[in-house]
Amino acid sequence: MKRTRLSPSKPVAVHHSGEGLDQNLLDSPSPKVLCRASGILIPKEQIQDRWIWQHADWPAFTWQWDQLVGPLGTAHQALGRLQMAGRVLSPKAFQEVLAEVLTQEGVSTSAIEGEHINPASMAASVARHLGLPVDSNAPFDRKAEGVGAVLSDAMQNPSTPLSLDRLCRWHRALFPKSRPDIAIGMLRPGLVHVETRVSEEESIVHFMAVPRAQLEPELDRFLEWFNSSSSTDGLVRAGVAHLWFVTIHPFDDGNGRITRALTDLALSQAHDSDPIVRMSSRILQVRPDYYAALESAQAFRQGLDITPWLQWFLTQVAEACTQPEQIIQRSLAKGTFWARYNDKQINERQRKALNRLLDAGPGGFEGGMTTRKFAALTSCSPITASRDLADLASSGCLIVVGAGRSTSYIIPWDSLIPSK
Template identity: 45%
Template sequence: MLLGKAEAIGLHALPGAENEVWVSEAVATAEIEGEKLNLDAVRSSVARRLGLENPPPGPVSRHVEGLLDAMADASRHWSEPLTRARLFSWQAALFPTGYSTIRQIKVGAFRDDYIAVMSGPEGRETVHYEAPPAERVEKEVDVFLAWFNTSSADANTPHSDGLVRAGIAHLWFETLHPFEDGNGRVGRAIIDMALAQDIRQATRLFGISRRMATARDEYYRELERAQKGDLDITEWLCWFISQFRFACEESARILDRSLEKAKFWTTHAGISLTDAQRKAVNVLLDAGPQGFDGGMSTRKYCSLTKVSPATASRDLGTLAKLGVFVVSGKGKSTRYWINMPDWAPSE
């Protein structure tokens, strides 16, 4: 369904949808691990990578670039074998300084010490899972890689359903926990690669990390349950598939929004906007129909674009005169909305 919708909206709108999904996936996979990325840095880098016109400005972050490099390699080079070297490069890209927060870690190589998944305050941690001993990691990873590289649709051997295979691959890798840090992000990149292999294309439309971030506690609980049980992982796969369905539903909404945005900018192709005006319009478009709580006000415009109240009032008035915005309320209650059917609340 999702791929059919992507084909239906056409190439002109697809990059915008892919941009939105990729940005949200990068932010989400880091957020799951408790890391907050600079959103402007992510948006700017993703737009450049997709070759979008007028990419938004943003700071350059080595951590953001490294994460996006790993994600891009996983999905764009899906036809290439997954190897130790690729896993090393992805994990090293996540930690360009060799540090995880203030702790120096081993990067670009397997761990050489005990590791466990724990939570709780220091000294009173709860151990959720203990990974295999370090001396077994290399052999266990090689077994995993051999399976992964011979179980895809491209391999000349019987293969499982692509979604089931992605769920198995993620659980297997997380169970091995081969790195000192970065296992979750690398494991979710493996999901991306498995899904790209299944559909045989690099288009990033499946927002699985975004969904897992939303259901983070449940995600960890289901992983722990599968890792501590017997070899029956049916419950994990059922959960994984259900989350993938939710992710596809959200991606379908993003595709619909991208098509509406493309139509909007086609309608207003002849107008000239300042950077501040364009930023405000895009924020409302990104929020979707009635998604920007309370509409755009002069105060919100000032906060968003860093212009003076006088400039904000003038800019908003101009956007309304151009037919880009519609207006509701009066005086201090004046609000501005995208001028598209059902995007503004009914009076």
């Protein structure tokens, strides 16, 4: 098989029923089988001793604690800062931050798999699950509802034991419509591998999951460990769970999304006072590196020492704290803003525009607020928009940037968010 570099595009999980192959070989736990991938055959020698689950001692993972001290300490410090920041928020503000974090998580975990979910639909689904007001104008999306249900269950029920039934319910939620190519809500009936298409005739197989005959005992072993592994450091445990479950790859599709929900569940169990630590948004930012780290960790030649994978994972946990910390800062800044300017004479049009700028955060509203944008947002005339913006600038609510036709208005963020 032709060797090329790992494609930055998302590898494709492919299900194989075994048609045209000897069924006894497919059902055997032995890796010495021929598996068809997009019209090519993977030679026996390229299957034998290729993946981590083929080790005799699988899944007896090991790691070197001395090499994890640095990234583990950094991750715990980042989580500590995030927890301290969250404690300053009022209960209402914290729920709003949590809703925004989960909305981004839902959109991101789907985007990693190449699926688009309308952010407004995702936000509405999250709001429903959190018991918050729902935007009646948001389009209803069954996929968003399913993702929201999985995220909600992983966050709100950290003490509920993980079971096959729970995993299958997550799978059914992710696939609300029947599909002939996917066994929905049940374990995959055949082989699965992950590949990148090189051409119509050729693919690179990055990973092949455990054979179907091993699936039930593998899952039983994983679930027993997950439900009784509290003695392991919580962040390390989350990293092990992520690699282990995605290597088992128990479903036809949706394994990545369920793995990330499982990881968030493990993080919630490790830090049950801080449910806003989520991984999908971060993984989306470093998706090529994520696939490369997984492929390396799942390779037979690396053995069962998963120290490099855990180093990578713990580094991402620390980075994953940055986004919710910024959302918390923005929420605090918004509260400070309204406490400072609430006594000003601000009409509903102006309040709507200010909230739009505050919600976008520093640099989030590209080009600042202009007369044209204000008029479109509030459905008023350009003359009224110009007068409203001028009034906000004179009261200190907004800062004027530029002049003439290039005039725009921004929130005085420097006075609201303390510099580090």
